[in-house]
Amino acid sequence: MTTDILITGTGMFAGRMALDIAATAKTPVTVVIAGRNRMRLDWLRTAGNARAAMFGTPARFVSHAIDLLEPGASDALIREYQPRLVVQAASIQTSTVISDGGSRWTDLVAEGGLSATAVFQALISGRMAAAISRHAPATRLINCSFPDVVNGMIAAMGHEVLCGTGNVAILSNVFEGARENLPEGRLRVLAHYQCLAPWRLPPGQRGGAPAPRVFIDDHEIADPFADFSHCQLTPEPAIEISGASGVTLMLAFVAGREWRGHVPAPSGLPGGYPVRLEGDRLMLDLPEAVTEAEAIAWNDAFERRNGLTVEAGRVRYHGRLRELLAEAGWEHADGFAMADLEEVCTGMLKLRDDLSAQPSSRQSA
DSSP states (O other), X not given: OOOSEEXXXXXXXXXXXXXXXXXXXXXXXXXXXXXXXXXXXXXXXXXXXXXXXXXXXXXXXXXXXXXXXXXXXXXXXXXXXXXXXXXXXXXXXXXXXXXXXXXXXXXXXXXXXXXXXXXXXXXXHHHHHHHHHHHOTTOEEEEOSSHHXXXXXXXXXXXXXXXXXXXXXXXXXXXXXXXXXXXXXOEEEEBOXXXXXGGGSOGGGOTTSOOOEEEETTEEXXXXXXXXXXXXXXXXXXXXXXXXXXXHHHHHHHHXXXXXXXXXXXXXXXXXXXXXXXXXXXXXXXXXXXXXXXXXXXXXXXXXXXXXXXXXXXXXXXXXXXXXXXXXXXXXXXXXXXXXXXHHHHHHHHHHHHHHTSBOHHHHO
């Protein structure tokens, strides 16, 4: 069997994408949703086909029950369905970690940053990328699990990745929908995922935070916090925007249409960029005033100050995150080889479990 889109995962993010595909598809598209939660799979298949009927779209949904953590699961899916596009949205780390609290683990993530979870986000995505390389190299992969950082890890493993979803596309779409007082022209945004946090705060608390770079045509806006002060993100994962942000790209890819927009980590680059779809590839679509090297360096600097980078096949932690991991006794605080990801993930799961069992120092202070 061949399919247009294989969505792996059954959580809220995967559900948002599937159900928005159902409501907005203009040309025929077959979607397989795969995961281990049978009740959720049944519902997404049923709701997807119902919404397609409701909105009169030519979308069709099929479900496939499989434990994505089982050895060979990704290989089995790729061999059976030979999808044109894989949208990988399964992870062993839930996105609610950004709003959860109460333990030393959530303290570490809150202070050290989301790159503390990168190993967990990379596990299933790395396995899927490897399966595509082995069985269907023409298949394209969209990784939804912390793409700004994980896509670089996937590329370091020697696999191709088209891009991610969300992050820069959250901000670009928020700004596009709130530009009433700005001049006409093409809006382009450069934004690392670390640029999102200030927009979850009230406008008066955003001063000094890292700002995205926003352009209208080739003119850069001097103060995005001022021009978009009325924009406010939810403290929780912004799934209503982030989960939907890749749908127009997915449908354009399947239909062979041109597309312009914003994505995180195209081809494994750090951070997020404006892009255009050319065939089955994404090309950077930067303002004339910004070179490709400048845009990449600007995004890369975020993780070098505090986060995770990959150099010559080796992960390195930086800044406060590295300090916190060392303080927690993490044996790989100085980094590890990408070839050891599976073993490292096992060890980090134990660290997470240990820290999750300890109460937050913030609460006890």
